[in-house]
Amino acid sequence: MTSKRDLKVAVLIMTVLLITGIVCYASFRSPVPENPVRLMFQNKAGEVLFTHQAHVDDYSLECIDCHHNLEDNDIYNCRECHEETGDEDMPSIADAFHAQCKGCHEEYGAGPVECNSCHNL
Numbered sequence: 001m002t003s004k005r006d007l008k009v010a011v012l013i014m015t016v017l018l019i020t021g022i023v024c025y026a027s028f029r030s031p032v033p034e035n036p037v038r039l040m041f042q043n044k045a046g047e048v049l050f051t052h053q054a055h056v057d058d059y060s061l062e063c064i065d066c067h068h069n070l071e072d073n074d075i076y077n078c079r080e081c082h083e084e085t086g087d088e089d090m091p092s093i094a095d096a097f098h099a100q101c102k103g104c105h106e107e108y109g110a111g112p113v114e115c116n117s118c119h120n121l
């Protein structure tokens with residue numbers, strides 16, 4: 001026969017295990033990064049506002065047009081690979097941004113290519 005006391009202990013243990021489970025689930029689920037709406041890049045030439053969502057929705061661009069490293073279907077920050085100083089195999093982060101942002105604007109004949117139309121002081 002299970003006593004009332006045993007039953008209470010069992011319920012208590014079950015409750016603790018349940019809570020532990022919920023906490024673990026909540027803290028170890030891999031965070032899915034949200035697609036940013038807009039991003040502000042701070043740098044010494046003046047901040048640059050990038051309308052991420054407009055570039056995707058309104059200018060009909062594909063993720064891979066910019067996230068050119070999509071092989072494994074994950075989106076990484078450009079900085080994961082492009083560092084402050086580059087070399088002949090790997091452009092620096094500033095060169096990577098300038099080449100990609102300006103390059104595409106020139107290609108499309110749309111979007112800013114002048115320094116101060118991107119860099120607002």
Ligand code: HEC
Pocket residue numbers: 033034035036039050052055056061062063064065066067075076077078079
């Ligand atoms: C016109 C270029 C462009 C297009 C198109 C684009 N992105 Fe981005 N995205 C960027 C840039 C630039 C960043 C900022 C990266 C950085 O700060 O190093 C970024 C950042 C992100 C981030 C945040 C990454 C992080 O770790 O913080 C996610 C998520 C993302 N983009 C998803 C997408 C998805 C999904 C698509 C397609 C639906 C897409 N992007 C299309 C340029 C673009």
Ligand code: HEC
Pocket residue numbers: 066067068069076077078079080081082089090091095096097099100
């Ligand atoms: C996983 C690593 C990785 C990430 C993340 C990454 N790149 Fe690159 N990128 C490279 C490598 C490696 C090269 C040189 C080889 C090549 O051209 O693919 C490169 C080259 C470039 C070039 C030179 C032109 C070209 O295509 O050859 C540009 C511009 C560029 N990256 C922009 C970006 C931008 C902007 C982002 C973020 C939206 C980004 N990269 C994210 C690895 C990465």
Ligand code: HEC
Pocket residue numbers: 048049050051054055059061065066097100101102104105108110111112117118
């Ligand atoms: C693959 C092509 C492509 C890339 C890469 C790209 N753009 Fe653009 N961008 C466009 C197009 C197309 C427009 C639309 C211009 C119009 O319709 O007037 C635009 C417009 C803009 C505008 C003005 C309108 C707005 O939405 O604010 C800014 C500012 C801008 N881009 C900044 C950037 C920056 C900063 C980057 C790099 C982080 C970038 N773009 C990368 C294609 C691109």
Ligand code: HEC
Pocket residue numbers: 041042043044045048093094097098101102105112113114115116117118119
């Ligand atoms: C299409 C938009 C765009 C245009 C046009 C543009 N830039 Fe930039 N610039 C950026 C972005 C984006 C960054 C990267 C900010 C970061 O590293 O977070 C940047 C970074 C820089 C930096 C900082 C680099 C570093 O080493 O810290 C300097 C300096 C700079 N730009 C100067 C210029 C000059 C000068 C011009 C004109 C010849 C110019 N930019 C044109 C978007 C632009």
